[in-house]
Amino acid sequence: MTDSKYFTTTKKGEIFELKAELNSDKKEKKKEAVKKVIASMTVGKDVSALFPDVVNCMQTDNLELKKLVYLYLMNYAKSQPDMAIMAVNTFVKDCEDPNPLIRALAVRTMGCIRVDKITEYLCEPLRKCLKDEDPYVRKTAAVCVAKLHDINAQLVEDQGFLDTLKDLISDSNPMVVANAVAALSEIAESHPSSNLLDLNPQSINKLLTALNECTEWGQIFILDCLANYMPKDDREAQSICERVTPRLSHANSAVVLSAVKVLMKFMEMLSKDLDYYGTLLKKLAPPLVTLLSAEPELQYVALRNINLIVQKRPEILKHEMKVFFVKYNDPIYVKLEKLDIMIRLASQANIAQVLAELKEYATEVDVDFVRKAVRAIGRCAIKVEQSAERCVSTLLDLIQTKVNYVVQEAIVVIKDIFRKYPNKYESVIATLCENLDSLDEPEARAAMIWIVGEYAERIDNADELLESFLEGFHDESTQVQLQLLTAIVKLFLKKPTETQELVQQVLSLATQDSDNPDLRDRGYIYWRLLSTDPVAAKEVVLAEKPLISEETDLIEPTLLDELICYIGTLASVYHKPPSAFVEGGRGVVHKSLPPRTASSESTESPETAPAGAPSGDQPDVIPAQGDLLGDLLNLDLGPPVSGPPLAASSIQMGAVDLLGGGLDSLIGDTNFGVPPAAAAAPARLGAPISSGLSDLFDLTSGVGTLSGSYVAPKAVWLPAMKAKGLEISGTFTRQVGSISMDLQLTNKALQVMTDFAIQFNRNSFGLAPAAPLQVHAPLSPNQTVEISLPLNTVGSVMKMEPLNNLQVAVKNNIDVFYFSTLYPLHVLFVEDGKMDRQMFLATWKDIPNENEAQFQIRDCPLNTEAASGKLQSSNIFTIAKRNVEGQDMLYQSLKLTNGIWVLAELRIQPGNPSFMLSLKCRAPEVSQHVYQAYETILKN
């Protein structure tokens, strides 16, 4: 008997005929007719007209016929609610049938009929079924509560079904437990505030027991539910982990991934020194690798998750590089993901193998894959210095193939290599220039232009090359235009005599003929710089560029932590939080990794992350201020510099904003004379970023208060444009022994801001907020609030580059924002920094001479006493004073919060505004910053 014949009836009087058959006396005929109806329904024909006739067939003891009718009901009840009532009686009756299969079938189907009137009648039978003696009925009823909740949440609560469902978690049958957990988890997701799944050590224990006994699917529900639990301490976390690890050997990949999720989450609470921690790390690798032998679709899901895991805990898979090698007949989506992970795992140990593979891939067919492979070679060069040379020669080989997209991709990555290793591989420029004409993609063109501009002095015909691009200036993309502008200015600064005409041309193209504000503004800035102070222009445009970071495309740490909580789910496949793709209020509760508990804190080594802060294993992805500046002047090319894609795309905007406010007045003056304020512009670039020109002049008036050390004026740390309307400016102060961060928060958005919180990343001196950020009232639009945040120095320590760099995360109801700032070192000078004379002498001798650093402080109009007094108020203490050959020698000492002593010799010649400063310290890297502190204090 085949069913396909049911699909073939397409005669005209079909409905009429079916009607007759449905009302036939013969059971077989009836069944055949219902099958035909279902077939029509499946292919999308409207058979709702037959509703009463089909419902009539419901009262039968033939289970097969009953199932078919139920199927029909589920589909059409919604469109015929009044008629559906007719079916209620039968449902209620079926719920009391002696056969448990029929009872379950009835309760299952009723839940699928989404008609309000029916749900009322459903309550009583459901209540009975939840307490049915047969587990099969109970497990079906448990799911039915979730269905009912989806239709009418209020009803479920009023009827007390939730409590019954909670009771089912302690059911003796594992499958009932699993379904109850699944239903409760789903309901809890739409009620984030309710405490439905009130998990406690007892209920967790029950779940862990059920875990051993239920079906593979039930294990998934339970594991997903366990992942939401927050163990009270590390010992509980460990005992749960111990009971979950056997699941890693399950044949079902979803069970394995859900177990991995639980382990990854709870591992966060375990101390790294623990033996168990190491064991767990070792246990995680093999099952993850095994996932790669699953079917391709699952491999894809697994690889997306491994990508997250590798970013969070690179140590797990660091020896497993080979399994990520691409196979010739992997589907393309698997290939691309494997490649991504290969780059993340590349290290000095395996780089030779990786490169050989990548070279192989670059000859494949799929364009996207080849591009990614070429880019990967470049990334290896940046990541592993020892391999750079080989990477470059591989890239050159690839350029020789003359395959258009390979060449372009290679040029884009070579530009990054130049940035990472300046003045090392210029010999290849000639080869690159040969391929100039074949470049048709903006990114490749921009990269090439950057290279020409950067190395203009070594390329004989740089002016010709750049001129050739200039012809079609208006047809180029913004990226290329901006790059061309900068490159030509660089060329001009390097070879001013030959290229005057060219620079004139590009500046007028950028400023007069373009309506792109970015381009125009940059044009004006260059023009003004060049016309007022070419020396400053040179310093600015040809400034040394900050190094680019090794890792790219890293997921921003808080998002990564959130995604780790979603291992195995769609969010981990998309690498987006659920709120990005789930409609409505469901699933938008932010999950976060558990913080390390107090008992493990003490044993923590300095490398481990502080509670909740971005993990220190991550390379820092917050762009340093220096990067922003560098970008404005030199580089618009996408994200190789750093971090989260979001931040990268806004770098350009943010950078323009740096100069924003104050320059309006300059540009407003269109006759291009030399307005008096213009001279200040280059100087400002070097100064801390300030919100407006007025601040600049304030610098002189900002004199430190007598009771505390010098306080710099507030500078804008986070411009409103980068933080969805929140502008943060601030400064650091030290008063009677306590450090604080004085913040000014301004709401420049249109909505009210609330829920402020602040966190620091680990930093060189362990600066951390001593109290939470307290903004007492919501910040309404255009309102500004001043807050003084007390700081202490007991936070986690990690050496930063530069030493006094501080990375800050600020959260409000809108989003989380990151910025970094430099704090003046003198806020760390403690009050008891006065060393005993004898001690000073001994220590000075004791510190080896190579630790001595000498600096010159120019243009300081103070006399010896004034200088000494000023320094004293900032906790730099003068221990002795001598006069040698007409020079005043001040011997001074200071102590940093972390107990590092710095000894100084300050030489002042009366009448000479230049001071000589010698610093001796056991940690010579602080000298530079101490010098800067001296300079700041003395000059203000």
Place this chain on the structure above:
Amino acid sequence: MLSSLYASFSLRRNAVDAFRVNVIHARQQVRSPVTNIARTSFFHVKRSNIWLAAVTKQNVNAAMVFEFLYKMCDVMAAYFGKISEENIKNNFVLIYELLDEILDFGYPQNSETGALKTFITQQGIKSQTKEEQSQITSQVTGQIGWRREGIKYRRNELFLDVLESVNLLMSPQGQVLSAHVSGRVVMKSYLSGMPECKFGMNDKIVIEKQGKGTADETGKSGKQSIAIDDCTFHQCVRLSKFDSERSISFIPPDGEFELMRYRTTKDIILPFRVIPLVREVGRTKLEVKVVIKSNFKPSLLAQKIEVRIPTPLNTSGVQVICMKGKAKYKASENAIVWKIKRMAGMKESQISAEIELLPTNDKKKWARPPISMNFEVPFAPSGLKVRYLKVFEPKLNYSDHDVIKWVRYIGRSGIYETRC
């Protein structure tokens, strides 16, 4: 093409249309098995020309969805054989019924075919007595959902197949770039009652543990044991016991099932070595010479050997000479296919071919896909050996000795490639 039936019934029809337009009929090759169209996520797997899709608007467990789709395929295959348009049309009522049972409100329930078959049949429900009904429900929901009570066989028999596929990627110079064995132990059991089984193999960890007791044995057995990188088990195996004692104990489902999967990467016996030599003679001619060497006991025979040598797209003609077997140039597959029926261990054979090329002005060089190989050998390339499979059935009166046991080893090629 037919979009799968059940998508239409779990979500509105327009979602199905969106999927059809955007994924099935998309011009490009499929770039991802998960697609998000208008905030609706589609998961799909393909079996011949049938697309099975699952749809959601929530942040669901993606791994579970795919596992479920595969399971669905297995269940359907167990009921009506190959998944084809014809079969789906012929069995749509059954499919509805199955879906209704194995998936409830998006939660997968019981998907073990053995258990399902007790109450869902193509002929509909058989009439059952009350005891039978409650037996079914307790079995479907119980701890041992994969086996029913009261199974009886006159002859208690079991078959163990160790099926391995050996994967290799070798450089032209003969360097092993990656090699691993993925193996499966498939068991066919025809045992009465509720037998408790214990399976043992030459797992290094187990043997070393035992070896500590009897020192003289370590020397002997140490060599024969293998290091298993990772293994996964059928849900009947008590995982917590494996985790603590590394012993594999279980009550098997009736009939055929996959007991375990494992993976090894160390000390793999590579049954064949391929030595390629490709020489470009001018722009229009290629000379290819490939030697294959068999590397196992001379008394064993490898079967179904096939070597596939890729040729450039612009090949105009090929002349082949081989010492053994048959070789043919297949233009449609862009490859020379060389087949050898049987080959004993420690032998070697050679093929040489001259490939004429049409001159082209295509700048891009030929990508030189790897030479791939297929074969079947009667041993396990990982070195895995079954040490014992003990059966205990305390309630019925048959003992371990009464069970007839068969063990077979088959090693097949997985992706066995040598670059040239």
